[in-house]
Amino acid sequence: MxxxxxxxxxxxxxxKLDHYYLALPDGNGLKSSFAPPATRAASYGAPLAVAAVGAFFVIDGSAVLGLLLLLVAGVLGMVVSRGVDEARRARAYWERQMFCRHCAIRFVPEDGAS
Ligand SMILES: [Zn+2]
Structure with a gap:
């Protein structure tokens, strides 16, 4: 429709904006302005590393320091997963946008039908 x-x-x-974007030749000035939001290469590497160090301290006998690091790892993990969520939402919004070649404007269809 x-x-x-x-x-x-x-x-x-x-x-559809994404179709239009993909059809633009590389190097076209418009291409960068219609680019999709960066899908953050969210990495759980940092929280996992902190958790590993924390676990090491717990095993090693420094339980308080180790548990503290595990707590930090949990918070970092939450921050990372929130960032992943936001990036996904921004991407979904971009994918819903339409582009008018006559007016050169972007808009999101009201009815949500596609
Ligand atoms: Zn128009």
Whole structure:
């Protein structure tokens, strides 16, 4: 189903932004401005490393320091997973956007149908 542009009301010039973006040749000036939000290469490496060090301290007898590090690892893990969520939401929003080639504007269709 086609979406009418909210600006000019034409539907025939409206394309999905991601399709339009992918069809642009590399090096086109527009390409970078329509680029999708960076999908953060979220890494659980840091919290895992902190957790490993914490576990080492627990085994080694420094339980308080070790548990503290495990706590820090838990908090870091939560921060990382929140960042992953946000990146996913931003990406989903980008994928819903439409582009009017007549007006050169981006918009999100109201009805959500595609
Ligand atoms: Zn338009």
């Amino acid at each position: 086609a979406h009418a542009c909210p600006n000019c009301g034409m539907a025939e010039q409206v394309v």
